[in-house]
Amino acid sequence: MLDTVIHNGHIVDGTGNPWFFGSIGMKDGIITHVGSVNIESKETIDAKGQIVAPGFIDGHTHSDLLVLSDPQIDIKLQQGVTTEVVGNCGLAPAPFVKKHGTLLKEYVAPIIGDTLCDWSWETVEEYISELDKANISENVSTYVAHGxxxxxxxxxxxxxxxxxxMDEMKFILEEGMKAGAIGLSIGLLYSPGRYATKEELAELCSVLPKYDGILSTHIRGEGNNLIPSIKEVIWIAEKSGISLHVSHLKAAGKRNWGGVMEALNIIEDARARGMDITCDVYPYDAGSTSLTTLLPPWSLEGGIPACLERIRNASLRNKIKEEVGEEQEIWDNLVVSTGWDNVVISSIMKNTQFEGMSILEISQNTGKDPIDTALDLLLEEDGNISIVYYHMSSNDVEQVIKWDYSLVISDSLGCQIGKPHPRTFGTFPRLFAKYVRENRTLTLEQAVRKVTSFPVQRFKLGKRGLLVPGYKGDITIFNYRTISDVATYEQPMQYPEGISYVFVNGVKTIEHKRNLRTSHGEMIRAERLLCNCHSLHV
Structure with a gap:
């Protein structure tokens, strides 16, 4: 007897091949039958008129702490997501060394959320062990985060x-890779990641080939410096002999729109000479990050407390204001390329009356200059402010989505107060509603592949992402005609429509928007063969 049989579905198996009518049988968390299933089961689901697909993989998120603070959280499950990849952009809660613990917590808080709880881990391996013990409802995998x-x-x-x-950093990276991390993530837009040279990063990445690990990168500049930033990370990957994945590829700022096509051409040229490079993209034309990211790199030396002291210092504050107000050559000034009218407060702890308002609107209400408004808010909020900023072209986004070597992700932040970016609640339904059903940018089968088998292959997540016998029973059933994102920038915390069922490792976890509060998720360790190379000397 099987545990579950799903009958009469339009099966989109994740390969990219055309859908077909059929049934799926599962037992003990594993898919046992695909096609015709005439075996008795404990539960039968009629999927007539609906799409049966592998569970979606969100290959770039910042849910590192959310999955521990609320192991049955359903923000992603409600979208059909069964696996999240954390530790992105060089931002993660591990390794956690008490000597620099406050610096780390203040650094990651605007991106990965509430850091006030006690952290019981020190190493990446210990953080992974915490996920093992957490009784999570979804699957999770992680990078080692360079920052x-x-x-x-x-x-x-x-x-x-x-x-x-350098030897100590190599040792930490190797420890994380041995524990099952999928690779190294770097965030060259963020301090202290932006302080690392390409030569430093290439040496650190020399650890990865032994573990067949991938380098994922938030590049140094996504605006005026997009092209040299792409060339920089390609140089690092080529020098190190590793696979490269470019995070949330975009061209920021109106003057740079269209630049993604040149970036894609550069990547394709590198692929043509034998480099393994891919990217990901979220299906929105606004991004989200911390407000401190808009400041000059030097102002963040020493961490957030040192930055706030510089803002309090009159002469240094004037220097910050002067640099933020002008175009810069050595770093991307997102204020100049985006404009204060397009920088919107999404999450803030004390001045909650400003949530959903742009810095320009707040400055007009308070009678202050916009940059003074931003700096004063950072002082009042101890530097912990998340923003949404509107800086992309919808045509650029569509070009990257339809590119053969891109996969679709949410890049959702872990901060869930105020008005977080709607991508947190709507990314995957939006992909199918807007870019498959409405715009026809992708076929249904292409879209499913980009969020199932492709990320599984890319990140070495084992036997999932395909509807074939022997693979994990991660399955999403949805109505193609009604699937849609409901979350908006004004009202982001809304679950989507059209997701009927979600199974995680063979266990029904979501049933018509009802979270069944199961605990059958897994901490996924990268499946790899160790390369035949000498041990690192550290």
Whole structure:
């Protein structure tokens, strides 16, 4: 007897091949039959008129703490997502060294959420063990995050590492890879990641080939410096002999719109000479990050407390204001390219009356200059402010979505107060509603592949992402005619329509928007063969 049989579905199996009518049988968390199933089961689901697909993979999120604070959280499950990949953009809660613990928590808080709870881990391996014990409802995999590693060893110092410090960072990365991390993530837009040279990063990445690990990167500049930033990370990957994945590829700022096509051409040229490079994209024309990201890199040396002290210092504050007000050559000034009218407060702890308002609107209400408004808010909020900023072209987004080597992700932040970016609640239904059903940018089968088998293959997540016997029973059933995102920028915390059932490892977890509060998710360790190379000397 099987546990579950799903009958009469339009099966989109994740390969990219055309859908077909059929049934699926599962037992003990594994798909046992696909096609014709005439075996008795404990539960039968009639999927007539609906799409049966592998569970969606959100390959780029910042839910590192959410999955621990609320293991049965259903924000992603309600979208059909069964697996999240965390530790992105160099931002993660591990490694956590008490000497620099406050620096790390203040660094990651606007992106991965509430850091006030006690952290019981120190190493990446111990963080992974916490996920193992957490009785999670969805599957989770993680990178080793470069920013957290550099803070653990060097704090927020803007300099090259010593030989001993580099060896220590290599040791931490190798420990994380041995524990099952899928690779290294770097965030070159964020301090202290932006303090690392390409040579430093190439040496650190020399750890990855032994573990067949991938380098995922938030590049140094996504606006005026998009092209040199793409070339920089390609150089790092080529120098290290590793696979490269470019996070949330975009061209920020109106003057740069269209630049994604040149970036894609550069990546395709690199692929043509044998490099393994892919990217991801979220299906929105607005991004989300921390307000401090808009400041000059030097102002963040030493971490958030040091930054706030500089803002309090009259002469240094004037220097910050001067640089933020002008175009810069060595770093992307997102204020100039985006405009204060397009920088909107999404999450803020004290001045909640400003949620959903742009910095320009707030400045007009308070009678202050916009930059003074932003700096004063950072002081009042101890630097912990999340923003949504409107800086992309919808045509650019569509070009990246339909590119053969892109996968679709949410890049959702872990901060769930105020008005978070609607991508947190609507990314995957939006993909099918807007880019498949309405715009016909992708076929149904292409879209399913981009959020199932492709990310599984890319991140080495094992036997999931396909509807074939022997694979994990991660399954999403949805109505193609009604699936849609409901979340908006004004009212983001709304679940989508059209998702009928979600199974995680063979267990029904979502049933017509009802969270069944199961605990059958898994901490996924990357499945790899160790390369035949000498052990690292650390």
């Amino acid at each position: 957290a590693v550099r803070i653990a060893v060097m704090g927020f110092e803007n300099r090259e590492p010593t030989r001993n410090e």
